[in-house]
Amino acid sequence: xxxxxxxxxxxxxxxxxxxxxxxxxxxxxxxxxxxxxxxxxxxxxxxxxxxxxxxxxxxxxxxxxxxxxxxxxxxxxxxxxxxxxxxxxxxxxxxxxxxxxxxxxxxxxxxxxxxxxxxxxxxxxxxxxxxxxxxxxxxxxxxxxxxxxxxxxxxxxxxxxxxxxxxxxxxxxxxxxxxxxxxxxxxxxxxxxxxxxxxxxxxxxxxxxxxxxxxxxxxxxxxxxxxxxxxxxxxxxxxxxxxxxxxxxxxxxxxxxxxxxxxxxxxxxxxxxxxxxxxxxxxxxxxxxxxxxxx
Ligand code: MN
Numbered sequence: 001x002x003x004x005x006x007x008x009x010x011x012x013x014x015x016x017x018x019x020x021x022x023x024x025x026x027x028x029x030x031x032x033x034x035x036x037x038x039x040x041x042x043x044x045x046x047x048x049x050x051x052x053x054x055x056x057x058x059x060x061x062x063x064x065x066x067x068x069x070x071x072x073x074x075x076x077x078x079x080x081x082x083x084x085x086x087x088x089x090x091x092x093x094x095x096x097x098x099x100x101x102x103x104x105x106x107x108x109x110x111x112x113x114x115x116x117x118x119x120x121x122x123x124x125x126x127x128x129x130x131x132x133x134x135x136x137x138x139x140x141x142x143x144x145x146x147x148x149x150x151x152x153x154x155x156x157x158x159x160x161x162x163x164x165x166x167x168x169x170x171x172x173x174x175x176x177x178x179x180x181x182x183x184x185x186x187x188x189x190x191x192x193x194x195x196x197x198x199x200x201x202x203x204x205x206x207x208x209x210x211x212x213x214x215x216x217x218x219x220x221x222x223x224x225x226x227x228x229x230x231x232x233x234x235x236x237x238x239x240x241x242x243x244x245x246x247x248x249x250x251x252x253x254x255x256x257x258x259x260x261x262x263x264x265x266x267x268x269x270x271x272x273x274x275x276x277x278x279x280x281x282x283x284x285x286x287x288x289x290x291x292x293x294x295x
Contacts, residue, residue, distance in 0.1 A: 051135070078182075111136070156168045195247065216228065221234070267280050269284070
């Protein structure tokens with residue numbers, strides 16, 4: 001669903017945030033050997049609270065993705081998978097199953113625990129997408145798991161008067177409500193496609209942590225240039241009421257992600273993210289003893 005916006009009052013920004021730091025992702029592999037770029041790494045979790053991880057994958061060689069992510073557990077947070085190209089089949093211990101492809105989003109709230117697999121369903125061609133990890137507040141870490149698939153047509157989108165196409169995966173942008181909202185962390189997750197020289201403004205509460213990731217072309221924020229596969233952490237400045245993103249001489253595609261920090265302790269052991277080491281030990285014991293994903 002595309003909504004035409006001519007004069008987005010709600011999109012006005014008087015003063016853009018500055019770039020605090022530019023981060024280049026780290027090449028790594030995960031699952032059964034899927035090559036990917038870890039953009040948001042563990043040392044940035046505190047700074048980018050409530051976000052715990054962002055992986056970007058873009059592989060043309062099937063050997064780099066075919067092994068996929070066989071059965072593995074999660075507890076204490078949410079995973080949001082956004083597929084740009086290719087097909088990924090998801091199955092979990094609660095009986096959910098879905099096929100994610102071309103612009104589709106899968107939102108999975110692990111809560112007290114799921115075991116799932118994320119496996120490619122194609123044997124050739126490009127596989128491209130992102131996985132974001134969003135923390136849960138302490139009081140919701142052991143909540144009931146939740147899961148939903150959104151195919152591309154179900155992701156709300158709009159076009160600005162400047163010809164910028166925006167897909168609203170979470171939160172709200174220019175009066176368009178996203179596919180998912182969350183009270184505690186108020187996540188904003190936008191995929192912004194700017195034409196060459198295009199400009200996009202997004203209001204942001206100054207206390208929310210925010211970053212963007214350029215996955216096509218190049219862009220700039222407050223005069224700071226960002227190249228392809230670079231992430232910019234945006235400064236939290238009480239005088240700044242949002243961010244203004246500008247594309248360079250080529251069209252650009254940028255993920256803009258922001259949320260309200262939880263300011264709670266983070267204890268992570270692989271796919272378990274809790275508040276204390278004691279809770280991590282409990283997660284390991286529950287997983288070992290088969291208490292994940294039981295109906
Ligand atoms: Mn997973």
